[in-house]
Amino acid sequence: VSARGLITLGDYGRAAAVRVRGDVMDFVDGGAGPETTLRANTAAFGRWRLRPRVLVDVSHLDTAVTVFRGPWRVPIGVAPTALNTLVCPEGELATARAAEVAGVPMIVSTFASRTIEDIAAAAPAADLWQQVYLFRDLKVTRSLVERAEAAGATAIVVTVDSPWMGRRHRNLRNDFRMPTTVTAANLAASLPAAPDISSPEQHAAQTMDPSLTWADISDLTEWTDLPIVIKGILTGDDARIAHEAGAAAIIVSNHGARQLDQVPATLDVLPEIVTALPRDIPVLMDGGIRSGIDVLIALALGATAVLIGRPVLHGLAVGGQAGVEGVLSLLSDELRDAMGHTGRPTLATVDTSLLAPPPPPVHAPWGSW
Numbered sequence: 199v200s201a202r203g204l205i206t207l208g209d210y211g212r213a214a215a216v217r218v219r220g221d222v223m224d225f226v227d228g229g230a231g232p233e234t235t236l237r238a239n240t241a242a243f244g245r246w247r248l249r250p251r252v253l254v255d256v257s258h259l260d261t262a263v264t265v266f267r268g269p270w271r272v273p274i275g276v277a278p279t280a281l282n283t284l285v286c287p288e289g290e291l292a293t294a295r296a297a298e299v300a301g302v303p304m305i306v307s308t309f310a311s312r313t314i315e316d317i318a319a320a321a322p323a324a325d326l327w328q329q330v331y332l333f334r335d336l337k338v339t340r341s342l343v344e345r346a347e348a349a350g351a352t353a354i355v356v357t358v359d360s361p362w363m364g365r366r367h368r369n370l371r372n373d374f375r376m377p378t379t380v381t382a383a384n385l386a387a388s389l390p391a392a393p394d395i396s397s398p399e400q401h402a403a404q405t406m407d408p409s410l411t412w413a414d415i416s417d418l419t420e421w422t423d424l425p426i427v428i429k430g431i432l433t434g435d436d437a438r439i440a441h442e443a444g445a446a447a448i449i450v451s452n453h454g455a456r457q458l459d460q461v462p463a464t465l466d467v468l469p470e471i472v473t474a475l476p477r478d479i480p481v482l483m484d485g486g487i488r489s490g491i492d493v494l495i496a497l498a499l500g501a502t503a504v505l506i507g508r509p510v511l512h513g514l515a516v517g518g519q520a521g522v523e524g525v526l527s528l529l530s531d532e533l534r535d536a537m538g539h540t541g542r543p544t545l546a547t548v549d550t551s552l553l554a555p556p557p558p559p560v561h562a563p564w565g566s567w
């Protein structure tokens with residue numbers, strides 16, 4: 199893939215849109231309902247302004263961060279996204295190899311279209327975390343956890359924002375059906391046969407367990423020695439409960455605005471959640487990160503690291519492994535550019551002093567028009 203013309207993550211999104219079938223692109227890019235939160239996730243970053251310090255030695259920038267195994271070269275990881283073969287035949291094998299090259303972690307989706315064993319073999323040095331749902335049939339979840347641990351995964355991420363699948367208007371409107379070439383291989387390897395995912399919504403309704411409560415999280419801690427990460431927290435209250443339930447880290451996430459519309463933008467609730475937790479609990483966040491400046495703002499508001507979802511799939515669609523490498527290196531170049539220009543040579547110097555509060559709404563002094 200030639201990086202020519204691909205100078206922002208938005209460019210990757212537009213390049214992907216001309217390569218990927220319209221209904222598949224809608225599945226990737228769409229959100230729940232009329233997508234108010236989808237827009238808010240990205241817009242939240244644009245409200246902040248940066249307060250640069252000058253004449254700070256920024257000839258060496260240190261962007262490394264360690265969460266559990268670590269170290270990661272930059273505080274940017276790959277969010278779990280289902281069925282990567284939808285946009286590229288190699289699917290998660292290519293995504294994992296790109297994460298390995300970039301020195302960043304990849305969270306493998308339960309609904310990966312490649313098995314965790316094959317992904318780990320393809321990218322032996324990659325730091326892989328396994329994402330799970332607590333299914334109605336807990337044996338399936340347990341099998342995936344045990345397989346992931348055996349394959350060398352370093353954390354288990356449990357997604358807790360999905361009693362069922364969100365009402366995604368784009369998918370409903372075009373009656374989205376999963377292409378038959380795509381299978382939930384990772385899940386299939388824990389089942390007697392490959393599940394029917396032709397209607398993702400129906401499959402979720404049959405397998406997700408809406409009766410789950412915090413008491414069920416303790417099951418997980420009994421199945422594995424790996425740290426448990428809770429993904430899908432949007433309030434300080436739930437963050438505190440997650441910590442009490444044994445979470446070793448939290449992911450502030452609204453599932454890329456794919457579950458319920460009009461929940462807050464993740465950036466807007468990040469400070470509340472950071473404040474609710476002890477300082478030694480890593481807080482990751484995802485949703486709407488589209489530039490290195492976005493990463494810097496999230497870190498300044500207390501995130502330990504961020505995750506990206508859709509841009510990784512755009513890179514994969516544009517150029518397979520090289521495309522994802524392009525997305526990850528673009529984002530880390532932009533982060534370094536922003537750290538240098540704001541006089542923040544280390545992540546420890548990235549704090550709220552970097553940020554000017556969102557500008558107040560403008561009231562025309564001459565009254566209304």
Ligand SMILES: Cc1cc2nc3c(=O)[nH]c(=O)nc-3n(C[C@H](O)[C@H](O)[C@H](O)COP(=O)(O)O)c2cc1C
Pocket residue numbers: 225226227239277278279280307308309329357429451452453454455456484485486487505506507508509
């Ligand atoms: C196509 C697609 C599939 C996803 N599949 C999963 C999944 O299987 N499990 C999960 O926890 N989150 C899933 N997510 C949510 C992402 O992990 C992440 O929270 C979100 O994409 C971050 O927002 P961003 O896309 O704006 O970066 C998915 C997101 C997309 C776009």
